[in-house]
Amino acid sequence: MDLVDAGSPEALVKRILKAEPNLPVPVPIQELCARLGIRRIEDIDIDEFEGGLVTDAKRSDGTILAKRVGEPRRRFTIAHELGHFLMAHHVPDQPGRFLCKNSDLLCVTAKEGDERQRREVEANRFATLILMPPHLLRGAMAAFREPDLQHVLVLARDFAVRKEAAARAYVQYHPERIAIVVAGNGRVQRCYRSLSFPTIIHAAGNPVPTGSLYHSSPNQPNIASDTVACSADLWIDVKRDLHAPDLYEQVYLQKNGFAMILLRLDAVPEESAEERRLNEGWRHRFHSGRR
Ligand SMILES: [Zn+2]
Structure with a gap:
């Protein structure tokens, strides 16, 4: 497979997917490594x-080192190291050895x-x-409708990735305005937003706002909660003179004190033609009345 000078990770993955058009899910990352020049995984x-x-500047071959942890986490580590191996412009801190x-x-x-x-x-x-891979992810997501953390869990299971990796991809590929906040020990850790979702007002390290569903029982660990409406200004900046948009929360608590909070913002309804006509009519009468 000619992968030299593929440049960006996106171009590189494109080439690999072209050469491997029938990749199953979960992607057999260890087999891929073997086909792409990795001798051993230790x-x-x-x-x-x-x-x-461990490799040389010419990338003649390589050995990947990965911590013995849960399978999804280990798979991500292996894929990450394969990325360093295939991107020739990645130069390690010490000659011949990347450590992450x-x-x-x-x-x-x-x-x-x-x-x-x-x-x-x-x-x-x-x-x-x-x-x-984007085409496989899109295929899997086509079955999902309303945003739901349950889908993130399905993606994580089927693709054998960490829940957080699945959450990030979910937010990116979902057509609606959604965000997922990763919380740990009562504090915001990381936020992933779709392009159209506004900035979340709580930076990493800030406490999860007290009004959030995150704090209210009964959220059972490892079961996604119902989706509940919340005040939009809990999470986003609402301009005083604008009608606050409808925001919904759903929480998935894990046993280790971590949680994912799904935020969904309703689409701003377009002013209907009928409303516009009425408003214009009203404006017209208002101006007429002043004359
Ligand atoms: Zn690294």
């Missing part, structure tokens, strides 16, 4: 690292000028795309 036993890659921490594997944006971070973000984009 356990890594340095506590602070989640994964690593858990925080590297969660990195979605890089600070300007931070080359190391940029490389980690690219490896994560590669891992997400190869484990959840």
